[in-house]
Amino acid sequence: xxxxxxxxxxxxxxxxxxxxxxxxxxxxxxxxxxxxxxxxxxxxxxxxxxxxxxxxxxxxxxxxxxxxxxxxxxxxxxxxxxxxxxxxxxxxxxxxxxxxxxxxxxxxxxxxxxxxxxxxxxxxxxxxxxxxxxxxxxxxxxxxxxxxxxxxxxxxxxxxxxxxxxxxxxxxxxxxxxxxxxxx
Amino acid sequence: xxxxxxxxxxxxxxxxxxxxxxxxxxxxxxxxxxxxxxxxxxxxxxxxxxxxxxxxxxxxxxxxxxxxxxxxxxxxxxxxxxxxxxxxxxxxxxxxxxxxx
Numbered sequence: 221x222x223x224x225x226x227x228x229x230x231x232x233x234x235x236x237x238x239x240x241x242x243x244x245x246x247x248x249x250x251x252x253x254x255x256x257x258x259x260x261x262x263x264x265x266x267x268x269x270x271x272x273x274x275x276x277x278x279x280x281x282x283x284x285x286x287x288x289x290x291x292x293x294x295x296x297x298x299x300x301x302x303x304x305x306x307x308x309x310x311x312x313x314x315x316x317x318x319x320x321x322x323x324x325x326x327x328x329x330x331x332x333x334x335x336x337x338x339x340x341x342x343x344x345x346x347x348x349x350x351x352x353x354x355x356x357x358x359x360x361x362x363x364x365x366x367x368x369x370x371x372x373x374x375x376x377x378x379x380x381x382x383x384x385x386x387x388x389x390x391x392x393x394x395x396x397x398x399x400x401x402x403x404x
Numbered sequence: 405x406x407x408x409x410x411x412x413x414x415x416x417x418x419x420x421x422x423x424x425x426x427x428x429x430x431x432x433x434x435x436x437x438x439x440x441x442x443x444x445x446x447x448x449x450x451x452x453x454x455x456x457x458x459x460x461x462x463x464x465x466x467x468x469x470x471x472x473x474x475x476x477x478x479x480x481x482x483x484x485x486x487x488x489x490x491x492x493x494x495x496x497x498x499x500x501x502x503x504x505x
Contacts, residue, residue: 225471238485246493257489271478278471323479326472354458375483
């Protein structure tokens, strides 16, 4: 699966615009909130599409690297990722949730890769010793990947909890709020 | 490290760091000087090669992580924009319904 592993300049510009407007809207700028709403509606599908593309390519590269040319390992990893996507995104995921799921899956792969590398370095039977500065770099990356993975899960949970529509059901004169299981 | 020739004889010294200063430590003369010098050169070359290999490995890992970081950033920005549009704002890392929304 060849292709670019980075977002286009145009998509980055849109992201910068979204970030700027989000900051202003959060600070209470009503005009910025209106603009943000319009921009989100106009650019979301494009950004989601491009970022999802990057996710799939990044996952492909990670699979190739981790499996190191072993077809069985490659297939096992692909199957594992597909299962994770299915389990995490669920049946009625919105496009944004699908993207956030891709992010969780990619981050998980990266964490796994760093964990395996670190374990190999710290294994006492490893004859090839590496320099402390190399280990320090690896540790820092491992920590950063883990933090990013946890943050990815958190954002997905927040989006799912806050952006899924809720329904009010009046049952036996009692009002019950049900959130999250509606098709959008 | 220095290999010096004085009166047709080889003398070998190693440079050793002692805090701020670097001291010259005598290792040996004659055949011992030559063997120690060559041994040190081999060790140094080996260390430099290892360093270069580690640097390449780190660059490879960086390239591997870069798209995941880019994807993370895009997802984060988009999720935030969606949440703010829906009337939430961040407070100590958590999203709350904005009063003005």
